[in-house]
Amino acid sequence: MAFLSVKNLNKKFSKEGVKPLTALDSINLDIEKEEFISLVGPSGCGKTTLLRIIAGLEEPTSGEILLEGNKIQGPDPERGMVFQEYSLFPWLNIIDNIAFGPEMKGIGKEERRERAAEYIDIVNLEGFENSYPHELSGGMRQRVAIARALANAPKLLLMDEPFGALDAQTRNRMQHELLDIHEKTRKTVIFVTHSVDEAVFLSDRVVILGTRPGRIREIVEIDLPEGKKRERTDPEFIRLRKYILSQISDNPQEH
Numbered sequence: 001m002a003f004l005s006v007k008n009l010n011k012k013f014s015k016e017g018v019k020p021l022t023a024l025d026s027i028n029l030d031i032e033k034e035e036f037i038s039l040v041g042p043s044g045c046g047k048t049t050l051l052r053i054i055a056g057l058e059e060p061t062s063g064e065i066l067l068e069g070n071k072i073q074g075p076d077p078e079r080g081m082v083f084q085e086y087s088l089f090p091w092l093n094i095i096d097n098i099a100f101g102p103e104m105k106g107i108g109k110e111e112r113r114e115r116a117a118e119y120i121d122i123v124n125l126e127g128f129e130n131s132y133p134h135e136l137s138g139g140m141r142q143r144v145a146i147a148r149a150l151a152n153a154p155k156l157l158l159m160d161e162p163f164g165a166l167d168a169q170t171r172n173r174m175q176h177e178l179l180d181i182h183e184k185t186r187k188t189v190i191f192v193t194h195s196v197d198e199a200v201f202l203s204d205r206v207v208i209l210g211t212r213p214g215r216i217r218e219i220v221e222i223d224l225p226e227g228k229k230r231e232r233t234d235p236e237f238i239r240l241r242k243y244i245l246s247q248i249s250d251n252p253q254e255h
């Protein structure tokens with residue numbers, strides 16, 4: 001049994017008087033525990049819709065998703081979501097932002113602060129515990145958002161274009177940090193991105209969603225050295241990146 005199993009998933013958006021739009025068509029996908037999976041494809045191919053259905057924020061029209069054999073129904077902190085806009089609480093300092101989920105679960109102050117401190121350490125934000133979100137850079141805020149999702153002890157981390165709003169240099173640094181976080185926590189990650197370069201750099205497998213909207217076109221294994229040893233200049237990296245780009249026929253917005 002796969003850790004996460006997407007079975008025959010279909011999603012149609014219907015509005016009165018308008019022809020229904022098929023956003024996802026017969027999606028089947030098995031994901032193993034600890035895997036890092038990216039979803040790529042042209043704009044409108046259904047990446048965000050698939051992620052939102054896995055998050056439980058959207059209902060499929062038919063089909064189902066099983067997490068460790070249990071059908072997903074509605075949102076749950078066991079599936080932590082990180083968005084492009086950091087959605088931090090501006091009135092809470094960093095440690096309380098991170099401890100928010102555990103607080104909602106009724107975990108006592110000391111324990112949740114301990115847990116938050118552990119994740120502050122993992123995302124390298126020691127010393128910023130008492131700062132407020134507006135006092136941090138974009139990359140740092142995104143690290144808080146990742147720590148906040150992790151503090152709920154999720155089984156799955158769902159990331160929707162999390163580095164899309166960052167400048168190129170910060171984005172590059174965040175990619176290295178995310179690999180590092182993945183190595184430390186071994187969380188299963190599903191990562192939506194427009195950037196094929198980013199997907200190849202981060203992932204164990206890249207799922208290409210089709211030019212025919214909403215279908216899986218191909219799943220590409222990224223057989224590169226683990227962790228920080230990944231090099232963009234590696235000929236295999238360049239070959240995989242070119243190959244995936246050639247499979248995305250619409251213009252990807254960046255690469």
Ligand SMILES: Nc1ncnc2c1ncn2[C@@H]1O[C@H](COP(=O)(O)OP(=O)(O)OP(=O)(O)O)[C@@H](O)[C@H]1O
Nearest residue numbers: 013021022023041042043044045046047048049050
């Ligand atoms: N709430 C909605 N109501 C109607 N149509 C929707 C809704 N959400 C998404 N769609 C449509 O479903 C299709 C898939 O959208 P989705 O946002 O999942 O694509 P995407 O691959 O994430 O796109 P992008 O790369 O531009 O973010 C698009 O045609 C979109 O217009």
